[in-house]
Amino acid sequence: MVLGGLMCPATVPWSLLAYAFLGLVLMWQVGRLLHRLWWLPRRLELALRAQGLRGTPYRFLTGDLREHGRLNKEAWARPLPLRCHDIVPRVVPFLHNAVREHGNACITWFGPTPKVTITDPDLAKDVMSNKFGHFEKPKFPALTKLFSDSLANHEGEKWVKHRRILNPAFHLEKLKRMLPAFFACCEELISRWMESLGSDDSYEVDVWPEMQILTGDVISRTAFGSSYLEGRRIFQLQAEQTERLMKCIQKIVIPGYMSLPTKNNRKMHQIKKEIDSILRGLIDKRMQAMKEGESSKDDLLGLLLESNMRHMEENGQSTQGLTIEEVIEECKLFYFAGMETTSVLLTWTMLLLSMHPEWQDRAREEILGLFGKNKPEYKGLSRLKIVTMILYEVLRLYPPVITFVRQTYKQMEIGGVTYPAGVIIEFPVLFIHNDPNIWGSDVHEFKPERFAEGISRASNDRGAFLPFGWGPRVCIGQNFALLEAKMALCMILQRFEFGLASSYTHAPHTVMTLHPMHGAQMKLRAI
Template sequence: MVAGAFLATAASVPWRWRPSLLLLLTLVLLWQLCRLLHRLWWRPRCLERELRSKGLRGTCYRFLTGDLREQGRRNKDAWSRPLPLRCHDIAPRVAPLLCDSIREHGKVSLSWFGPILKVTIADPELARSVLSDKSGHFEKPKFPALWRLLANGLLNHEGDKWVKHRRLLNPAFHLEKIKCMLPEFSACCEELVRRWTESIGSDGTRELDIWPELKNLSGDVISRTAFGSSYLEGMKIFQLQTEQAERLVTNIRRILIPGYLSLPTPNNRRMYQVNNEIESIIRSLIVKRTKAIKEGERTKDDLLSLLLKSNMMHIDNNGQSDMGMTIEDVIEECKTFFLAGMETTSVLLTWTMIVLSMHPEWQNRAREEVLDLFGKSKPGYEGLNRLKTVTMILYEVLRLYPPSIHFSRKTCKEVMIGDKTYPAGMMIELSVLLMHHDPDIWGSDVHEFKPERFAEGISKASNNSGAFLPFGWGPRICIGQNFALIEAKMAICMILQSFDFMLASSYTHAPYTMVTLHPMHGAQIRLGLI
């Protein structure tokens, strides 16, 4: 574009000035070329030399692509081979290159995301020091524009904006408020159980893929708890966001191409169209709900009302000089809640049912506990809080199959992690998956499904109390973890009350990452009534 502008200008000036313009154009092009070479070659090599001089090891930099090509090749090879049933040693399949790098170079290793140097940490003490930071040494990496079409809320914010949004969102996730949402949880689970019961065949069984079923359950729960009586609009948002996520992930490799986001491709146009539809629905709900609250109408304590009331209270207490969230902010937080809530809970429930199908002895123990506490009645909060076996099972599933296999941070300034100093601008990847599968932490039975390791709580489940990180750690620990766990307990209890289940012959054990940890070929389960 710069060259084209210069050439167009050169054509319209006198001949005697054209050599000077061409010289200037050459200098500009050389300057741009030098900047590009600095970013793609000189800086990566300097950073690599600096960190290797401090004793760090890892893969060597390959111009432009880094480890992307090798990672793609290794993933394709690993993902082509399913795991044996009851095998929970999933890390070599899910992240083969990373596993080999940590095994060869230690629990802090170097790798390359294109020309970006990445430090992977699989040491829980170092990981907690990063996640516990309150002094502004780390920030969340910035996402590309199309990633932000999915959601640009609390997960992406930094500094004062993050502090304000977290404070305003906290009331909506207080335990007392979540208790009030239990009727919505149980209503959604009742609908799922009813639908599954009616589908049982004449032989008393039914095979189905529970993965889409449990995603729909999570979407239904979020729609009802976020928007109350407007849950039909909420389900429309869920459907649109599901499409948005699929389009994004399908085109992830192309999105890394410079300038791809600006191309008017059918996929890009549809993503912007979907985003506009989602925002239009949420904006309409916000306007209606805000009007109702201001006019003193009685509104249900769904998440949208709780957030709007918290926001209004903040503005009233602090005056217009310290504004709360804008409508756009509230829209993005609603999108974030849908995305994070649907993924986390549906992934946890799916792997729990798969694992309990592999280990029927634990399925039977969990069912006995549920029937002893509730019989065939709807589970209540106090009973859910007394569940011991079910809680141990959920924790062990979160250990073996964490929804998010890593957390990413970026250094804002020079910072010390452990005994080494890292420069500003470094990508830090905290590998939850490898810490959860580390035999030095969990013992030689690390790859076995043993819920009893959590019998005395999380802190005594391993020889490092900070090694269990399914929801993160520190100030940015997941705000919705109580919501997700209570929803999961409710769903598992109501499923166990009505069904026993086993893996179908068509099931293939093939976990892989698609934003979160998904079953590659679905989760085919054979249900039977009890």
Template sequence: MVTSSVMSLLGAQAAALPWKQLLACAVVAWCAVRALEWAWWRPRRLGRALRAQGLSGTVYRSLEGDAPLMDRLNREARSRPLPLGCHDVVPRAMPLYHQTMKEHGKTSITWFGPVPRVTITKPELVREVLSNKFGHFAKVKFGSLQRRLHNGLGSHEGEKWAKHRRIINPAFHLEKLKRMLPAFAACCAELVQRWEGLVRDGEPCELDVGPEMQNLTGDVISRAAFGSSYLEGRRIFQLQGEQVGLVVQAMNRIHIPGYLLLPTRNNRRMKQIASEIEVLLKGIIAKREKALRAGNASGDDLLGLLLESNIEHCRGDGNPKAGITTDDVIGECKLFYFAGMETTSALLTWTMIVLSMHPEWQDRARAEVLHVFGNRTPDYDGMSRLKIVTMVLYEVLRLYTPLSTLLRRTYKPMELGGVRYPAGVVLMLPLLCVHHDKDVWGPDASEFRPERFAQGVSRASKDAPAFFPFGWGPRTCVGQNFALLEAKMGITMILQRFAFELSPAYTHAPFPVGLLLPEHGAQVMLRRLP
């Protein structure tokens, strides 16, 4: 009776409410239910499904996920630099995942906001996820934040990715890359000439090679991407470098709904940079397209090759819509900068640091370079014979992998390694951890031993291949050969003219700021060879 009376009273009150208020109440109730589903019910449901299959890890307690724990562990890790010569970088560079895997096993759960992340470290499973033969794993996208940095091939899926890959591939064919070697050599020559001006009277000179390598690879990508417009490209590279830092800061907060819409100083600056880069790129592209139509453009740079390939692709299909738009070209140019400049800069920086720590390998690499080239400018045929230099670069990529993790999302239930993952789980592939795994690389996994690559990548590890600095499968980085050629040219011309050792000011502190970099600089003592 009481219940009936209450229901009747509520019904009468509801009937008395205007329909607009009823609609507003319904909308509020719907939003509340959706919010609870997103922030509480769904995470707990996914967590139970994973734990029921034997997985363990951190516990989901709040909307922040593991962000507070990650911040605390990062602060603790950053307060302790590594001893010189120590290459066991995972505990410092990835403390949350290192601790979680140590406590809960290599396949363990962490939380990025309300989204569970499961670490996948077995090389055969990493290869399966990255091969993605049946399209079961989607890239994790960060929406407008990712577009601020780039919106190129690496962020596309499905048919759009396939179309972009078909159009871009010809620009990175080996024969086309050989035509860019003069641009590589010119930039490296400017670098070593400037260094020779700093090192006088045989006295060593202290130099932070991190910014130097950024300037070098920025010049290389500017010349190689834009040819005669490379001075305009320099401004883009400066802006892109600033944008990387802002994006890294924002990525730690994007689990907060609407964060990127807030008018914070960083958000406003990211928007300004994106607009300025777009204006500069549109100007360069418009001039190049005009020259192409007039038959006056050179196809020796990436932009020219991309535009030519796009035109040929449209002609071949007989459909002008078969190509990519100007906005697509802008997205690819941004990606050229991010992937072509930042990753190669990190590789060259770590190579100089590691060769300073291991002078015996510096001497061996220099002896090989002088044997092949003497003091001549390196050419492609000679660089293809640099076995020791190649082994050194591979080992540096393994120990100091620039991009330490890759992320993939299950968009439908999927079985992997005996575990059935529900839709909405993020699989985290901690490449840096895989490259330091003693079960894969042996008990010396955290030691610098370039000779492990003496017989190539396929025989370097127990579970081969387990070397993923450029990804794996159909989405392997299209610029892999470009980056390795650039790095070989740079380190070869430096070894020809200089010897180097660590400065007393150097602190060994690897930490990921977007890419894995030396946190406090890369100071070396540079000495000119007689």
């Protein structure tokens, strides 16, 4: 207020206090950022280096992301020779250089967070089996919210509850009932290829998108039964969401980036909203049918809802089960885990059998000996020895998930090193699967016979085969994936022989999983 050209003295202190308060808030926020982005990383770095660990120096805010991107760009521009399975330098060039320069336990930086890479399989098993405790999955709430806040991200009692409710859906007896759905989807694929054959009974096709379509259809049928066409739309949306999320992965270290109204962020929120809407409709219809006395179906959604109701009845409280929102999130996980990993496995299997036709012939001979050209059934699938050896060797050389990560939330000792809270521990499966000290001097060769006596005798370390993880958090869908892969491979080898097309370029790289960068072009010939 102004009186006679002078400011009222009573107003001066309040305005000064307001400015002072705003200044303090600003200083507090700046202090928090400096602590998170500079002082804490430097303190963690000093604590790790004091114990003899070596690695890259911390760079403010971005850490090693810029160098990581630069080396990826350089390596991914150079394809590998055909039949070359030494893929580590191309797939993860930054990590390859870091381990070579700084040792098998080395420090790198994911933005302001230190990441220690450990290539010892025994330590990997100990941490993933939670032998030491005090480890959990790294938290990226913004990404989790947009993709899937499901079993894979939960910890503690919440994880135990979700795993207990989900387990019955993946029991082997339940999976056997899904074989007709596996067969129907594979039959559609085979029919489509047969109709595309030229006058010479051959057909050139990129099998990478074909395998994605196949496994997307399989998970749509096995998750939602008769509603699989609606499920197919979810598969398409999830695929787009994955691509968009990967564009953001290097920017999430910037505080608040995922909340910015960028075009990509807005589109991801729209996709999430559409996926949630479709899933909510499917779940509501199924729950209503079950309330009206309709028996639950043998698809994953029906089995999940049945297990959830039984869990609530046994505990006597509805709060003990999964909410609709939690069921939605678990259905999203069905899609990514069920579609992505199996399509990767099948694509690399066909590529490697094209590069090594002698193993393609051996697999076909085994399949025709068991089934002829008839429908593969479970008993026969469980007796496939050569096919199983081939799938294991593909998973060793080209694991869909190339690394597992955990984060310390308390001070913890691993392998004689004390790690403070807030350190990411990374176990690179791809490195462990390519270690000549574990697998022998022929580690980079495609030799399925190394699994002739099973996984435990394939190397000199019984636990060095980790394509599905290890311990209590081992992939819940591994039996589903292997059964589906066996069915698909049997039906393809019964009808076709295949080799690489001249346009194929051997260029494995990572998106979320290990993809063929330029596709998987093959020439199929009917037999």
